[in-house]
Amino acid sequence: MRLAPLYPLLAAVALSICGTAAGQSGVPARLSFEARQAVLRVAGGDTLSLEGQQYLSRLAAFERRQRSVRPEAKPAAEVHEFLGGQVESLGPIVFFTRHPLTRPNAAGCTIWQSVPERWGCSIRIYDPARADAPAKSIFRDPEGSIFDMSLSQDGTALFFSYKKRNDRCWQIYEIGIDGRGLKSISRDPTHYDVSPVELPDGDLLFVSTRRGGFLLSETGPRSNLHVMKRDGSHVRCVSQNTLSDFSPHLLPDGRVLFTRWEYVDRDVEYRLGLWTQRPDGRHFQHFFGNAIREVGMFWQARPVPGHDNLLVATFAPPNGWPHGAIGLVQNRLGPDARRDRGFVWITEELSNVGDSSIHADGMSYQDMDDGRLLDLARDDDEFRGNREQIDLSVAHEFEARADKWFDSSRWQYRDPFPVNDYLFLVSYGGGGESGRFALYLLDLCGNRVPVYATPQMGCYSPLLLQPRNVPSVPLISGRTLKHSASDGSWATLLVTDVYRGMSSVRRGQARYIQIMEQVPKTREWSRRAYDQSPVIGYGTFYTKRCWGRVPIEPDGSAHFDVPALREVYLQVLDAEGRELQRQTSSIQLMPNEVRSCIGCHEPRNSAPPRAHVPLAARRPATRPVPPRWTADGMIDFVTVVEPVLEKYCVVCHSGPNPKGGCDLSGDKTRLFNMAYDNLLGRSASYRQHNLTTGRMLSQEAARGRPLVHFYWLRRSPTAVNRPLWSGSYVSRLVDYLDAGHCGQDVLVQDRQRIAIWIDANVPYYGTYDASRPLSPGGRDLCTDTDTGREATWFADRFLEVYNRRCARCHGKFPHPNDHENIWNGRFAWINFTHPEWSPALSAHLSKKAGGRGLPTERFDGETPLFTDKSDADYVTMLEAIREGRRQMLARPRVDMDPK
Numbered sequence: 001m002r003l004a005p006l007y008p009l010l011a012a013v014a015l016s017i018c019g020t021a022a023g024q025s026g027v028p029a030r031l032s033f034e035a036r037q038a039v040l041r042v043a044g045g046d047t048l049s050l051e052g053q054q055y056l057s058r059l060a061a062f063e064r065r066q067r068s069v070r071p072e073a074k075p076a077a078e079v080h081e082f083l084g085g086q087v088e089s090l091g092p093i094v095f096f097t098r099h100p101l102t103r104p105n106a107a108g109c110t111i112w113q114s115v116p117e118r119w120g121c122s123i124r125i126y127d128p129a130r131a132d133a134p135a136k137s138i139f140r141d142p143e144g145s146i147f148d149m150s151l152s153q154d155g156t157a158l159f160f161s162y163k164k165r166n167d168r169c170w171q172i173y174e175i176g177i178d179g180r181g182l183k184s185i186s187r188d189p190t191h192y193d194v195s196p197v198e199l200p201d202g203d204l205l206f207v208s209t210r211r212g213g214f215l216l217s218e219t220g221p222r223s224n225l226h227v228m229k230r231d232g233s234h235v236r237c238v239s240q241n242t243l244s245d246f247s248p249h250l251l252p253d254g255r256v257l258f259t260r261w262e263y264v265d266r267d268v269e270y271r272l273g274l275w276t277q278r279p280d281g282r283h284f285q286h287f288f289g290n291a292i293r294e295v296g297m298f299w300q301a302r303p304v305p306g307h308d309n310l311l312v313a314t315f316a317p318p319n320g321w322p323h324g325a326i327g328l329v330q331n332r333l334g335p336d337a338r339r340d341r342g343f344v345w346i347t348e349e350l351s352n353v354g355d356s357s358i359h360a361d362g363m364s365y366q367d368m369d370d371g372r373l374l375d376l377a378r379d380d381d382e383f384r385g386n387r388e389q390i391d392l393s394v395a396h397e398f399e400a401r402a403d404k405w406f407d408s409s410r411w412q413y414r415d416p417f418p419v420n421d422y423l424f425l426v427s428y429g430g431g432g433e434s435g436r437f438a439l440y441l442l443d444l445c446g447n448r449v450p451v452y453a454t455p456q457m458g459c460y461s462p463l464l465l466q467p468r469n470v471p472s473v474p475l476i477s478g479r480t481l482k483h484s485a486s487d488g489s490w491a492t493l494l495v496t497d498v499y500r501g502m503s504s505v506r507r508g509q510a511r512y513i514q515i516m517e518q519v520p521k522t523r524e525w526s527r528r529a530y531d532q533s534p535v536i537g538y539g540t541f542y543t544k545r546c547w548g549r550v551p552i553e554p555d556g557s558a559h560f561d562v563p564a565l566r567e568v569y570l571q572v573l574d575a576e577g578r579e580l581q582r583q584t585s586s587i588q589l590m591p592n593e594v595r596s597c598i599g600c601h602e603p604r605n606s607a608p609p610r611a612h613v614p615l616a617a618r619r620p621a622t623r624p625v626p627p628r629w630t631a632d633g634m635i636d637f638v639t640v641v642e643p644v645l646e647k648y649c650v651v652c653h654s655g656p657n658p659k660g661g662c663d664l665s666g667d668k669t670r671l672f673n674m675a676y677d678n679l680l681g682r683s684a685s686y687r688q689h690n691l692t693t694g695r696m697l698s699q700e701a702a703r704g705r706p707l708v709h710f711y712w713l714r715r716s717p718t719a720v721n722r723p724l725w726s727g728s729y730v731s732r733l734v735d736y737l738d739a740g741h742c743g744q745d746v747l748v749q750d751r752q753r754i755a756i757w758i759d760a761n762v763p764y765y766g767t768y769d770a771s772r773p774l775s776p777g778g779r780d781l782c783t784d785t786d787t788g789r790e791a792t793w794f795a796d797r798f799l800e801v802y803n804r805r806c807a808r809c810h811g812k813f814p815h816p817n818d819h820e821n822i823w824n825g826r827f828a829w830i831n832f833t834h835p836e837w838s839p840a841l842s843a844h845l846s847k848k849a850g851g852r853g854l855p856t857e858r859f860d861g862e863t864p865l866f867t868d869k870s871d872a873d874y875v876t877m878l879e880a881i882r883e884g885r886r887q888m889l890a891r892p893r894v895d896m897d898p899k
Contacts (some may be wrong), residue, residue, distance in 0.1 A: 022117055032058070032446050032447055034445060039444060042329070042343065044310060049306050051443070055423075055443070058084065059783070060316075086449075088128050089129070093128070093439070094124070095124060096121060098116065099118040104321075107297050108246070109215070110246070112221055113220060119145060120137060120145070121146045121162070123149070124138070128451060138178065139182065146460075147194050147195075148160065150162075150198070151468070159197075159204065161193060162810055169209075171185075171189060171191070172196045173185060173186075174184045184206065185232040192221070199250070207610075211224045213521055216520045216532070217532075217714070219524065223246065224239040225258065227279060237789075239588065240586075241586075242518055245259070247420070251346075252473055254471040255283070256279055258274070258276075259275075260273065264582070264584045265761045266716055267717060269717050270292070270296055271718070273287070273298055274288045274301050277588070284587065286585060289336065292336060293691065296353055297315075298314075300416060301314075305420055315345065315353045315412050324413065325350045330342065398458055404767065409899045414428075414460070415462065422443055424441070424443075425442075425463065426440050427440075436453075436457065438452065439453065489563065490563060491591065491622045492561055492562070493589070494595075494617055495558045496557055496599065496608045498557075504570070505581070508554070509580065513550050514549040515546070515549070515624050516570070517568045518542040518569070519545055527777065528816075532712045533778060534777055537895055538673070539762040540762065540763050547562075547624045557615050557617065562589050565591075570583045570588055571583065573755075576751060578728040579727040581721060582599075584720050597624070637672070639758050644754060647750065648737070648750070653665070657851075662682065663675070663839075664679070665833075668832040669827050669831065672764045672827070677828035679733065679826025680708055685709065687700045687706050689716065690709070694719040694720070707761060708731050708758055709727055725757040728759050771894055774788030777817075779895075785891055792830050802878050830881055833873070835881035835885055841881075843868070844876070845866045851866065
């Protein structure tokens with residue numbers, strides 16, 4: 001073979017790059033002679049191409065021959081003998097080289113946060129059939145770097161995102177495969193443009209930050225799919241995502257396949273699944289993986305030739321370097337089918353690629369007691385056996401393994417390119433801080449052989465240098481519904497039967513569909529509270545807008561207009577306006593688009609009833625109207641909820657000694673107000689749910705129904721919502737809004753105001769503006785507005801007394817971003833509106849002196865904290881809080897009336 005003289009060199013280079021430890025070398029320990037059944041199941045098994053079946057047959061025959069004739073054969077020789085010919089027949093390969101990029105905080109930050117560790121890059125073409133000829137460089141820049149690259153439809157040009165040493169942002173360029181015609185396509189150097197893909201009409205689809213807005217759980221700009229002419233003109237955005245789109249590719253039918261980071265009151269980490277849409281933004285649809293936790297992110301997905309529904313993709317963690325394993329994905333069994341049915345590993349070195357520290361219980365493995373670790377180890381597939389023989393040493397072995405799902409020092413994969421349905425070109429290498437990637441050929445059995453490597457830089461994005469089929473873009477059939485939105489800012493949606501997929505909701509119970517919008521983040525502040533900057537509340541990271549609700553017909557159908565060009569989601573409500581079901585992924589509709597769906601989370605392969613015209617389809621679409629008691633539909637606590645509490649509640653629940661110790665007044669606290677902190681924090685309403693299933697943990701459910709049910713997005717479930725499991729339907733607060741408790745009839749619309757706030761996941765603020773940008777969350781009244789440090793009155797006076805006289809019982813006063821200690825309402829201990837009513841003062845002030853007189857019983861013989869108001873420490877704390885009030889009034893917070 002012509003490849004033979006080069007193979008030892010390639011293997012040596014790969015080993016020198018990536019190390020030689022067992023299981024981590026560039027060459028597998030031994031050929032795998034058959035594909036795992038799970039791989040074949042996902043790949044289609046009997047639909048594997050004839051060439052693929054013949055390849056597996058040759059591999060099986062090779063095994064038999066090797067075992068009978070050369071049982072002593074070495075692993076490298078086996079790989080060379082069998083796979084060498086496959087490499088030689090690949091044809092020319094184009095790829096780029098560069099030095100590693102720095103580690104991003106999260107996958108959605110890569111576009112702006114990852115920068116070259118060293119400068120230098122090239123684009124090269126290598127023909128394995130001419131192994132004695134060096135790779136040809138068609139572009140080289142020792143002062144530049146390349147982010148990613150794609151090939152034109154006719155195979156004559158390359159589009160790549162690139163920047164020079166002095167450039168701030170990646171920009172899109174074009175060059176011919178002969179190295180001629182280099183030109184810049186991007187026209188705005190102030191925004192990041194990456195991932196160019198040529199569309200069937202010759203336009204370019206790409207990812208850009210030019211639409212504006214910011215990420216929520218991470219810092220940096222959001223990124224969206226855009227389309228432009230090949231000369232960089234006529235740029236238009238075709239995605240309404242409020243977070244990040246990345247790694248787009250075309251499917252054979254002309255749809256765009258891409259990874260989308262998004263969440264609707266769901267886990268901020270793992271919602272990185274695969275989505276599709278038409279190049280103009282229409283027909284947006286989830287393809288796979290939004291509710292999967294074993295894979296943190298499915299990305300770099302490409303269609304496998306000869307298959308309508310099969311993809312090869314990189315399985316990567318949601319945080320850190322976006323490298324991992326290579327696997328197959330298909331959605332014939334649903335968009336979130338379980339492992340080995342909807343998705344499967346081809347490479348098995350990295351068995352999980354997700355967040356390493358948090359178990360599905362929402363707890364760190366290190367925080368679990370030995371009993372819980374034993375239970376988990378006994379239930380784990382890899383430790384299963386005689387349950388009685390699993391002792392604590394095995395449990396701690398499980399802990400060590402489980403707490404390190406992904407090790408960035410290990411060998412990792414990226415950039416899969418399907419040669420056919422049994423061979424894949426990949427970049428494979430050391431990743432992390434010092435590793436470099438080389439090009440390999442991977443087969444369906446997990447065997448790999450080196451193709452090309454350089455000792456100076458890594459090799460990325462291998463592409464076969466050949467034209468690709470131009471997909472035809474199917475047209476949407478003519479409208480069959482009367483469309484009431486003619487001004488271009490609306491679209492129309494028909495739901496056939498909301499009860500399809502909601503088996504636990506009885507017929508007749510669902511009365512309305514509510515349309516909610518997640519408003520894009522418009523401000524970026526540096527410091528966080530409740531893991532948000534700016535902080536919006538205990539639950540949602542988004543400000544929310546309610547566009548109104550529309551009726552559901554008796555047969556479960558609904559026909560209504562939806563605002564176009566916005567990230568919206570739907571809620572099914574009962575007659576009282578309480579949420580029965582919440583959509584946990586957003587929908588995207590373009591102006592004048594008409595869409596329909598069968599039900600709510602119904603099986604994807606189901607069909608509507610035959611010969612049935614839904615009642616809602618027999619009338620024009622209903623246009624929703626925002627509630628009149630909101631400001632442009634925005635849901636914020638002060639405007640929506642506080643007036644209801646003032647009307648029915650504060651007569652008892654306010655002042656220095658509120659009934660039940662529950663203050664529902666609008667007096668300002670450190671980040672929010674008294675009512676908000678008492679309803680959510682002091683009530684101990686936070687409940688942890690299983691992150692995989694979404695079911696409330698049994699120990700949490702044993703505490704009873706929360707006063708207000710909400711999800712904190714840093715540890716919320718990945719799974720889709722289950723009907724009747726969340727929001728106002730399971731919150732006790734709604735039960736108190738009746739004449740028996742309030743002493744007067746409570747208007748239906750007032751009960752609905754409470755429900756709509758709870759079901760929006762309890763936002764406090766309705767704006768991203770902040771008057772204290774240097775403080776935690778942009779809202780903290782205990783921070784000096786000029787320096788960003790703790791205010792002197794708080795640090796030197798209030799905390800000095802607190803640490804000396806209160807911390808023994810109550811512990812350290814938490815920082816607003818202390819994730820473990822911010823759920824008990826402690827920030828409501830300081831009342832900035834009425835300092836003398838602060839619970840830090842009044843709770844342990846004797847009743848004779850006008851306080852609540854709560855005893856301090858933790859230490860025997862302890863006298864009351866403050867016997868009267870002349871206590872020196874009482875006076876110090878009161879004067880400190882009064883100074884905090886003066887500073888608050890000097891720079892009013894955004895939840896305050898400027899007057």
